[in-house]
Amino acid sequence: MDILKIGKYLLIPFAVLISFVPVLDPFNAFSNLRNNSFDIFQNISPRKSLASDSVIILDINEDSINAIGQWPWPRSTLAELVDKTRLSAVLGFDVVFAENDRTGSKELKKLYKKNELLLSALDKVPNNDDIFADSIRNHGTVVLGAIPSNKEINKSFNLKFGLIEQGDNPRNFLPSYKGIQTNLLSLDNAAKGIGSMSIGTNDSIIRKLPLFENANDSLVPSLPLEILRVAIGATTFQIKSSNASGENAFGEKTGINHVKLGSLIIPTNQDGSVWIHYLNQPIKTIPIIDILDAKYSEEFFDGKILIVGTSAPGLFDLRSTPLENNIPGVSIIANLTDQILSGQFLKRPDWIFGLEIVTGLVLSLLITFSIQFSGPIGGLILFLFGNCLSFAGSFYVFNNLNYLIDPISPFLICLIAYLVVTFFNFFFTELERSKVRNAFSQYMSPVMVEKLAKSSESLKLGGERKEMTFLFSDIRGFTSISEKYKEDPEALTDLINNLLTVLSNEILNNEGTIDKYMGDCIMAFWNAPADDPNHRVKAIDAAFAMSEALEKLNKDLNRSDEDLLSVGIGINTGECIVGNMGSNKRFDYTVLGDSVNLASRLEGQSGNYGMQIILGKESIKNLDKHSYRIFELDMIAVKGKIEPVSIFTVFKNFNNQDANYNFSSEHTEFLKNYRSQNWAKAKEHIEKYRFSIPEFTLYYSLFLERIDDLSNQKLPEDWSGVFIAKTK
Numbered sequence: 001m002d003i004l005k006i007g008k009y010l011l012i013p014f015a016v017l018i019s020f021v022p023v024l025d026p027f028n029a030f031s032n033l034r035n036n037s038f039d040i041f042q043n044i045s046p047r048k049s050l051a052s053d054s055v056i057i058l059d060i061n062e063d064s065i066n067a068i069g070q071w072p073w074p075r076s077t078l079a080e081l082v083d084k085t086r087l088s089a090v091l092g093f094d095v096v097f098a099e100n101d102r103t104g105s106k107e108l109k110k111l112y113k114k115n116e117l118l119l120s121a122l123d124k125v126p127n128n129d130d131i132f133a134d135s136i137r138n139h140g141t142v143v144l145g146a147i148p149s150n151k152e153i154n155k156s157f158n159l160k161f162g163l164i165e166q167g168d169n170p171r172n173f174l175p176s177y178k179g180i181q182t183n184l185l186s187l188d189n190a191a192k193g194i195g196s197m198s199i200g201t202n203d204s205i206i207r208k209l210p211l212f213e214n215a216n217d218s219l220v221p222s223l224p225l226e227i228l229r230v231a232i233g234a235t236t237f238q239i240k241s242s243n244a245s246g247e248n249a250f251g252e253k254t255g256i257n258h259v260k261l262g263s264l265i266i267p268t269n270q271d272g273s274v275w276i277h278y279l280n281q282p283i284k285t286i287p288i289i290d291i292l293d294a295k296y297s298e299e300f301f302d303g304k305i306l307i308v309g310t311s312a313p314g315l316f317d318l319r320s321t322p323l324e325n326n327i328p329g330v331s332i333i334a335n336l337t338d339q340i341l342s343g344q345f346l347k348r349p350d351w352i353f354g355l356e357i358v359t360g361l362v363l364s365l366l367i368t369f370s371i372q373f374s375g376p377i378g379g380l381i382l383f384l385f386g387n388c389l390s391f392a393g394s395f396y397v398f399n400n401l402n403y404l405i406d407p408i409s410p411f412l413i414c415l416i417a418y419l420v421v422t423f424f425n426f427f428f429t430e431l432e433r434s435k436v437r438n439a440f441s442q443y444m445s446p447v448m449v450e451k452l453a454k455s456s457e458s459l460k461l462g463g464e465r466k467e468m469t470f471l472f473s474d475i476r477g478f479t480s481i482s483e484k485y486k487e488d489p490e491a492l493t494d495l496i497n498n499l500l501t502v503l504s505n506e507i508l509n510n511e512g513t514i515d516k517y518m519g520d521c522i523m524a525f526w527n528a529p530a531d532d533p534n535h536r537v538k539a540i541d542a543a544f545a546m547s548e549a550l551e552k553l554n555k556d557l558n559r560s561d562e563d564l565l566s567v568g569i570g571i572n573t574g575e576c577i578v579g580n581m582g583s584n585k586r587f588d589y590t591v592l593g594d595s596v597n598l599a600s601r602l603e604g605q606s607g608n609y610g611m612q613i614i615l616g617k618e619s620i621k622n623l624d625k626h627s628y629r630i631f632e633l634d635m636i637a638v639k640g641k642i643e644p645v646s647i648f649t650v651f652k653n654f655n656n657q658d659a660n661y662n663f664s665s666e667h668t669e670f671l672k673n674y675r676s677q678n679w680a681k682a683k684e685h686i687e688k689y690r691f692s693i694p695e696f697t698l699y700y701s702l703f704l705e706r707i708d709d710l711s712n713q714k715l716p717e718d719w720s721g722v723f724i725a726k727t728k
């Protein structure tokens with residue numbers, strides 16, 4: 001099978017393999033882009049709360065700090081806050097009280113232990129931590145915060161709930177810590193619940209929170225989950241993991257599936273985390289100073305879920321979400337609490353990732369086939385249509401069904417497939433074109449082959465009028481050469497092929513187009529199919545290069561002086577018709593015109609005049625006289641034409657002698673004398689230079705014979721010196 005076809009077939013398995021790149025997720029690129037797509041969805045369609053303002057944030061804001069004093073506040077102040085909200089369903093603290101109150105009597109006794117009078121007075125003052133603990137106990141539904149840590153702070157955790165575990169051990173899937181930072185023992189004992197304030201292993205943008213964490217093999221519920229447990233009066237959590245009853249994991253440990261709390265069923269990711277669907281408006285927030293100043297009645301908080309946290313920048317609890325930058329961390333906890341209470345969950349089950357891979361696979365295969373059969377444009381149309389449908393479908397499912405389906409992974413799969421398949425399709429096409437070039441360059445000009453490879457428009461009948469320069473070359477004495485090889489035609493073929501090869505190479509090196517080979521003759525032209533303003537110079541330079549190549553070939557073949565190979569070259573410039581000519585079934589890119597015929601006739605006269613190169617008048621136009629030595633040879637009416645033309649020859653570094661400049665002017669004078677029938681002066685010039693200028697020996701010998709013949713004739717009065725050729 002053709003290697004190019006094999007290469008194209010290999011693009012299909014490539015499209016399949018590229019579809020599984022998201023599984024490897026190099027440099028977390030797909031994960032990051034996936035998260036960004038979910039962020040965009042949330043910005044377009046944030047959540048609307050169904051909890052009817054049941055969740056309220058009690059804010060330790062700057063106004064409260066200015067009014068009450070620097071944080072941390074005296075625990076007696078916090079006790080007052082607890083007392084004023086005792087009708088709430090639950091009061092949660094997004095704060096850890098790990099140390100004694102520095103303003104309490106217990107700490108003051110340590111500070112003033114040498115002042116017996118003050119110590120006696122402090123004995124009668126209740127300790128602030130005890131006051132706070134009593135308020136928490138009397139409230140009955142207070143939840144305190146804790147912070148998991150990899151420092152062994154507290155290895156044990158005071159469980160205040162029951163726990164049912166179904167399926168695989170959830171500890172294998174949860175974020176793990178060595179210990180946990182809790183509150184003063186008296187406060188923990190007084191609280192109804194304790195929850196983790198950790199945000200898990202989130203990046204800089206908080207998109208999900210863990211519902212449980214593993215602290216030294218103890219399962220610690222998150223603060224929002226514990227707040228809700230206390231709020232609804234539940235006592236037990238139920239964690240259902242893979243391979244539990246009713247869960248299809250086929251023996252694989254795929255992670256946690258959901259957490260059940262009372263009548264609330266919370267779907268989770270495999271690591272026990274929950275995607276947060278942020279609200280379209282801020283959670284209701286009340287500054288704590290307003291509560292302490294009795295701006296709200298106790299009845300206002302009846303049945304509400306209250307969460308204490310801080311928005312003060314100096315307390316460094318600011319986070320970023322898909323919707324906002326630098327919002328208080330307590331707002332994230334409140335958002336998740338409201339979301340669970342409303343039963344509004346973003347879901348991303350395991351099968352969705354497989355759906356994304358299959359979508360990318362199907363689209364990439366369709367795009368690959370489309371590129372193969374319809375080209376890059378067809379593939380691009382399918383790429384745009386397929387991915388627009390993928391994006392629209394993903395958003396529709398998000399907005400209406402709350403499923404998180406990633407449109408970015410299929411898009412990137414398709415993009416990679418489209419770019420790579422398009423590149424290799426182009427690469428294979430170029431290889432095919434290269435095969436065409438290599439094949440047809442044996443028969444046509446490389447420039448023409450390139451033009452055909454780029455556009456089929458060149459493969460039509462028709463032509464255009466252009467000024468061009470034509471070159472004909474022919475081996476001199478070919479008949480006698482052939483006769484010497486009559487017993488060995490193969491050797492003659494090798495000789496001619498060698499000769500035509502070196503001559504053709506020089507034409508091509510000078511950007512000429514070889515039209516055809518006619519036996520031992522080469523026909524070439526310049527200024528088509530590509531325009532070339534220097535077509536005259538390049539044709540003449542090609543002629544000189546051919547002469548030099550021929551000399552080298554004679555040396556390489558060790559040809560004797562009697563057997564030296566030589567060629568005659570005719571060059572002419574003029575207008576012609578160039579293009580594809582022939583029939584609808586078979587045609588050739590060639591030229592037609594009188595200028596072409598004249599170039600052929602000039603080559604035929606080169607041997608008669610003893611010159612290797614003969615040019616028409618148009619071919620010497622605008623030639624640099626310092627680079628080329630141009631000599632007019634004659635006025636001739638070539639065979640088949642009535643109108644005479646002036647013919648010339650050209651040399652480079654002609655004898656390299658300054659005296660030759662006198663020769664040039666004297667040669668011009670010679671032609672004037674010849675055409676005015678001043679035979680004596682003409683013969684005088686011939687005798688002077690016939691043997692001293694070897695390049696003109698045969699030429700002057702020809703004219704000497706012609707003068708001897710003409711001087712014995714009675715010429716017409718209007719004779720102008722035109723020679724009428726009898727042969728081609």
